[in-house]
Amino acid sequence: MTIEFMLDVFRENRQNEAIIWRDQAYSYAWLLDRLAEWQAALTEQQVPAGAVVILEADFSPNAVALFLALIEHNCVLVPLTRSVEAKKAEFIETAQGEVRIVIDEQDQVRFERLPYRADHPLYAELRRRGHPGLILFSSGSTGKNKAALHDLTGILEKFKVRRHTKRTITFLLYDHIGGVNTMLYILSNGGTIITVQDRSPEAVLAAVEKYRVEMLPTSPTFINLILLSEAYKRYDLSSLQTVTYGTEPMPESTLKRFHELFPHITLQQTYGLSEVGILRSKSKSSDSLWVKLGGEGFETRVVDGILHIKAKSAMLGYLNAPSPFTEDGWFVTGDEVLVDGEYFRILGRRSELINVGGEKVYPAEVESVLQEQPNVAEATVYGEKNPITGNIVCALVRLKEPEDPKAAALRLKKACRAVLPAFKVPVKIEFVDEEMYSERYKKIRLRP
Amino acid sequence: MEKEEVLALVLEAVEEWNQQAEDEQRLEISPETRLLGRNSKLDSLGLVNLIVLVEEKIADRYGVHLTLADERAMSQERSPFRSVQSLAEYAHLLLTEKK
Numbered sequence: 001m002t003i004e005f006m007l008d009v010f011r012e013n014r015q016n017e018a019i020i021w022r023d024q025a026y027s028y029a030w031l032l033d034r035l036a037e038w039q040a041a042l043t044e045q046q047v048p049a050g051a052v053v054i055l056e057a058d059f060s061p062n063a064v065a066l067f068l069a070l071i072e073h074n075c076v077l078v079p080l081t082r083s084v085e086a087k088k089a090e091f092i093e094t095a096q097g098e099v100r101i102v103i104d105e106q107d108q109v110r111f112e113r114l115p116y117r118a119d120h121p122l123y124a125e126l127r128r129r130g131h132p133g134l135i136l137f138s139s140g141s142t143g144k145n146k147a148a149l150h151d152l153t154g155i156l157e158k159f160k161v162r163r164h165t166k167r168t169i170t171f172l173l174y175d176h177i178g179g180v181n182t183m184l185y186i187l188s189n190g191g192t193i194i195t196v197q198d199r200s201p202e203a204v205l206a207a208v209e210k211y212r213v214e215m216l217p218t219s220p221t222f223i224n225l226i227l228l229s230e231a232y233k234r235y236d237l238s239s240l241q242t243v244t245y246g247t248e249p250m251p252e253s254t255l256k257r258f259h260e261l262f263p264h265i266t267l268q269q270t271y272g273l274s275e276v277g278i279l280r281s282k283s284k285s286s287d288s289l290w291v292k293l294g295g296e297g298f299e300t301r302v303v304d305g306i307l308h309i310k311a312k313s314a315m316l317g318y319l320n321a322p323s324p325f326t327e328d329g330w331f332v333t334g335d336e337v338l339v340d341g342e343y344f345r346i347l348g349r350r351s352e353l354i355n356v357g358g359e360k361v362y363p364a365e366v367e368s369v370l371q372e373q374p375n376v377a378e379a380t381v382y383g384e385k386n387p388i389t390g391n392i393v394c395a396l397v398r399l400k401e402p403e404d405p406k407a408a409a410l411r412l413k414k415a416c417r418a419v420l421p422a423f424k425v426p427v428k429i430e431f432v433d434e435e436m437y438s439e440r441y442k443k444i445r446l447r448p
Numbered sequence: 449m450e451k452e453e454v455l456a457l458v459l460e461a462v463e464e465w466n467q468q469a470e471d472e473q474r475l476e477i478s479p480e481t482r483l484l485g486r487n488s489k490l491d492s493l494g495l496v497n498l499i500v501l502v503e504e505k506i507a508d509r510y511g512v513h514l515t516l517a518d519e520r521a522m523s524q525e526r527s528p529f530r531s532v533q534s535l536a537e538y539a540h541l542l543l544t545e546k547k
Binding site: 356357386387388389392410413414417422423427428 | 464467468470491492493494495496497499500504517518519521522
């Protein structure tokens with residue numbers, strides 16, 4: 001039994017809250033019962049072991065129970081959320097989904113057969129091992145979305161060591177490595193999953209107050225939105241002990257500002273990728289971007305400024321792209337880092353780096369300065385080709401209140417000039433009205 | 449549009465550049481001001497900034513999006529970025545072609 005170690009935890013915590021969903025608590029006793037029911041239902045529905053099952057859901061009692069039941073049934077899970085609605089058909093085809101389970105907003109479950117046959121060689125390998133699998137789609141900011149196939153036995157291994165758990169909001173999505181990691185961590189330690197249906201700052205902070213949430217795993221973009229909306233002024237956040245952030249570089253200005261407002265909250269950086277999973281991490285301090293990375297089953301090295309990771313529980317491979325691993329099994333993350341002893345500082349994706357006359361500009365650094373300025377809601381920095389300096393730095397800025405664009409551009413350029421070397425100062429600043437982040441609360445970037 | 453009108457726009461761009469530039473890169477507001485070479489106060493980044501300001505001014509005035517710095521400009525026998533005057537003439541030329 002792949003999740004036997006989890007079931008032990010569940011049995012010890014029968015009376016405790018496992019999931020809070022739409023104001024209702026579901027205990028570990030409930031979860032044990034429901035898990036058994038779904039296992040029986042999978043047999044009844046003639047879902048064979050090893051089947052590739054598309055699981056369309058957000059975090060809910062049945063979404064959690066079915067996730068575990070499908071692991072026990074040695075299926076390959078393909079979680080999909082509404083954030084990928086437009087690409088759903090393509091993803092199902094890529095994954096060769098054989099069965100589709102849709103869990104709606106009322107937590108009602110529907111089964112459906114799909115016409116695909118899962119005959120990908122990587123699936124054959126997984127079936128030979130007799131292990132359950134998990135498919136995670138990369139965000140595809142660099143082109144097509146890659147489907148990473150994991151052996152779930154490997155992913156679950158690190159959760160066998162018991163650790164302290166906190167009342168945690170599952171903010172990161174059900175089909176994201178961070179969301180899956182949060183869920184498995186909480187369940188493996190008998191903690192409480194607090195679900196939110198609406199991921200706006202108001203709704204999330206309201207849930208923190210109402211359910212005395214202790215931990216919020218989120219993204220820098222969302223932390224910036226909390227600050228901007230001033231939603232924190234309207235809710236009691238005294239229960240909150242830890243806020244974690246990952247998935248994109250953190251602007252230093254956002255980190256410092258949040259830390260000043262909430263000195264009692266520990267800010268902790270996380271690092272992980274769909275391909276290798278989530279590493280254990282430890283930030284130097286709440287207001288530091290330096291972080292220790294690694295932990296059991298992970299090795300790191302830096303080659304030519306780029307972070308490489310070797311993970312015991314790395315994916316088997318992509319279904320729709322060649323293997324990205326080096327011959328000796330390292331994954332080249334594409335993230336540019338600085339190293340100081342045991343600590344790393346993540347500067348950004350090398351593909352997003354802007355080369356201005358031979359000098360390197362990381363968008364996050366310039367965005368951080370822009371976002372510190374009065375009346376700036378958010379800023380996205382990108383490069384544009386230029387025959388004189390190779391590239392120039394450009395910025396899209398969303399303002400809080402209307403302001404004359406010429407005057408605002410001049411003001412922002414001057415502010416940048418005061419703290420940044422000339423080559424990092426945006427040459428072009430354009431103003432936009434639309435928000436510039438995705439449903440995953442991650443900055444949407446333009447490429448040179 | 450008249451050449452003088454475009455020159456006036458370039459001079460406005462120079463003025464705007466002076467508002468954000470460091471002292472040593474501020475330019476005299478004159479058609480003769482050198483933008484390139486030994487006698488210019490601008491470095492390459494300053495030049496790029498000034499050119500973008502001119503492009504923005506032209507877009508505001510004529511609703512035409514020009515790219516002043518491109519392969520064509522770079523391959524001219526005499527660089528159009530020599531001076532304020534030559535930059536204005538080059539911008540005028542591109543504008544006439546677009547009309």
